Amino acid sequence: MTSAPESPVDPPLALLAELTHRCPLRCPYCSNPLALAGRSTELTTEVWLDVFAQAGRLGILQVHLSGGEPAARRDLEALVAGARSAGLYTNLITSGLLLDRARLERLRQAGLDHVQLSVQDSEPCGADRIAGFQGAHERKLAIAADIRAVGLPLTLNVVVHRHNIARVPELIDLALALDAARLEVAHAQYYGWGLANRAALLPTRAQLEAATAIVTQARERLKGRLAIDYVPPDYYARRPKACMGGWGRRFVAVAPDGAILPCHAARTIPGLEFPDVRQTSLADAWQHAAAFTHFRGTGWMREPCRSCNRREIDWGGCRCQALALAGAADVVDPACSLSPLHETLVAVAEGESASPPPAFRYRSLSEGPKIA
């Protein structure tokens, strides 16, 4: 195996701080790993504060405080204050369930820059079914109002799939009604829990195209009022996305138990060792750890990526998806039409999305093998 040469690399731009895997909801597309980390393995307040200080010194500009549900951490206010004093633009990615107005006010005072709140659908019944939690949607609407009432800027995030994709127009209206400045319409991504639920989630190509057209029109119509970010699914695409903007180029993630990762799904790749943030600095990990250098750049690539003129545009797609679908992390992402597996993948997608959806396999602590 070849690894990238050890020349100094540009520092990362953003830190994904996965504060906890605990969450009251059970979304079947959750981006957390199947093996969820229990509370006893979580990092202490002091360690996180040190991580944020290191991040600021390294040149990281934004931190996404995520989970699980980050508000499950009672020290969230202290963590926000620490991130902010390290100079980081501080974004809270939340389901809203464990927040209330008083806590939002304290978070704002601690220096929180922005809140990204998820909803699962525009109508309560479907939303609660996805979240696996009765009454979740109503709580979220109330929290959205509280977020705006304390003066925090709001992004509404919705993961779309075959059960809610028909309501993209209603979701856009909901974002406007909740006074969000930004709406993120992200198609479910198919690794981890999402892959386990793919047949229950994947939309048809026609559904995808209709949703894409609606978003494109709304973007133009709402320019200056509502920014809409759109993350397409790559099963029907011809070329893959540059996953995480390229491996080890922009993002660094820290898992609840302290593992430093190039992306939150990277732990599925066998043979890579991830440094522990209590033993290795972020700078050291970014610069030297094999977990980062191995798939950084183009040195690891095989054909067709190696000689492809898009190799520094999409960086060969997603390593975790290559592993999950092709059985090897160092081959072309099957989402690319130049992959020998692409046609099979499209056929699977078309077949699954046209069949009646199976029951959800809800995210749960007991289903996956726990990390001690």
Added chain:
Amino acid sequence: MSPQINADSRPALATHVRLQHDGVRQQWVVQAPERLFVLDDVAHAVLSRCGNGLTVAEIADQLGIEFDAPADEIRGDVLELLQDLADKGIVHDQRA
């Protein structure tokens, strides 16, 4: 419909936006959720004057002096920059 910026607009940064110096890379940036805009000297000169109650015309006049350039030329560039940022939700018109 996108809000129009004109010479009488009083531009300010949106609440979710932060203007910040990036000490490691020695550059000025505007931060927004999952977005980062690196500013050149002119863009920084404009954005650092937003939110002070100045109109676009006043900002352009100040820039004309700072960069020693003809006022009408600067005004066109400033309008174009601010309209683009307004379309992206980064600045808004405080008059509104």
